[in-house]
Amino acid sequence: MDLTAEKLQVKRGRKEIIKNMSVFVKDKQFVGLVGPNGCGKSTLLKSIYKSLVPQNGSVFLDDLNVLKSSAKKVSRHLGVVGQFNEMNFDLTVEQMVLLGRTPHKKLLESDQPDDYKIVEEALRKTQLLEYKTRSYLSLSGGEKQRVILARAIAQQPDLMILDEPTNHLDIRHQIEILSCVKQFGISVLAALHDLDLAVAYCDYLYAVKGGEVYAHGKPEEVLTSELIEELYEIKCQTYVNPVTNRLGFAYEL
Ligand SMILES: Nc1ncnc2c1ncn2[C@@H]1O[C@H](COP(=O)(O)OP(=O)(O)OP(=O)(O)O)[C@@H](O)[C@H]1O
Numbered sequence: 636m637d638l639t640a641e642k643l644q645v646k647r648g649r650k651e652i653i654k655n656m657s658v659f660v661k662d663k664q665f666v667g668l669v670g671p672n673g674c675g676k677s678t679l680l681k682s683i684y685k686s687l688v689p690q691n692g693s694v695f696l697d698d699l700n701v702l703k704s705s706a707k708k709v710s711r712h713l714g715v716v717g718q719f720n721e722m723n724f725d726l727t728v729e730q731m732v733l734l735g736r737t738p739h740k741k742l743l744e745s746d747q748p749d750d751y752k753i754v755e756e757a758l759r760k761t762q763l764l765e766y767k768t769r770s771y772l773s774l775s776g777g778e779k780q781r782v783i784l785a786r787a788i789a790q791q792p793d794l795m796i797l798d799e800p801t802n803h804l805d806i807r808h809q810i811e812i813l814s815c816v817k818q819f820g821i822s823v824l825a826a827l828h829d830l831d832l833a834v835a836y837c838d839y840l841y842a843v844k845g846g847e848v849y850a851h852g853k854p855e856e857v858l859t860s861e862l863i864e865e866l867y868e869i870k871c872q873t874y875v876n877p878v879t880n881r882l883g884f885a886y887e888l
Contacts, residue, residue, distance in 0.1 A: 636662055636793035640656070642657055645675075652675050652678045656692075665822075665836055666841070669858075675843055675845075728768070729758070732789050735754070735788070763782060794824070798826050835881060840853070842857055849866060
């Protein structure tokens with residue numbers, strides 16, 4: 636599924652947080668958003684997944700007009716793993732993941748055997764089977780993050796939006812979560828802080844600064860020493876990592 640987000644503008648009071656930004660994800664592409672804290676990555680993603688209404692611009696999933704469609708209709712196609720996953724009421728892990736099936740149900744329709752099968756599979760893929768009956772609120776930050784991913788998987792979306800999905804995760808689970816998403820072969824738009832992970836997983840990157848697209852292209856084209864220095868206001872030297880053969884980064888203030 637293609638995502639076409641064009642000329643988005645988001646204002647908060649007088650402040651223009653997103654300035655005329657356009658972002659494209661082609662079918663089955665893994666696209667990353669990188670940029671310093673506060674540059675507007677989350678705000679851009681929220682305006683795409685309908686968590687906030689942009690002042691201007693359009694968002695299409697193939698020919699579905701996201702901003703003019705109901706949340707339920709959009710969520711049949713679009714799954715989201717956000718940064719903060721707190722809840723006030725408690726559910727078991729299985730119940731949380733079952734919520735991912737809601738967009739596919741009619742009003743008051745109960746869970747069907749197929750829904751439980753899909754949930755079981757999502758729990759298996761995120762290595763959460765043994766947590767099935769645990770209370771969601773009792774989980775660690777990283778475990779909660781994986782439950783939210785499992786819920787998005789159970790939603791069977793065509794495009795997934797990830798807002799810093801590796802927040803809270805240890806190195807093994809960072810790699811697992813991104814590999815897991817990558818292997819679905821669906822379209823992905825992900826805000827990432829770790830440039831090594833961006834190089835390893837993204838087909839295309841948007842570098843964001845001050846609410847605008849600063850540069851875009853393949854990771855190796857975008858992530859030059861000069862661009863990283865300008866983007867993050869640090870010193871940076873890039874090199875080819877002799878083990879992975881991929882671009883690596885050395886930073887200094
Ligand atoms: N409701 C709001 N009112 C005022 N300012 C806001 C509001 N929401 C976000 N902002 C500001 O908009 C800017 C962009 O925030 P956003 O969360 O999109 O950045 P980000 O790139 O995702 O940052 P991070 O990497 O720290 O998560 C920040 O300066 C933030 O303080």
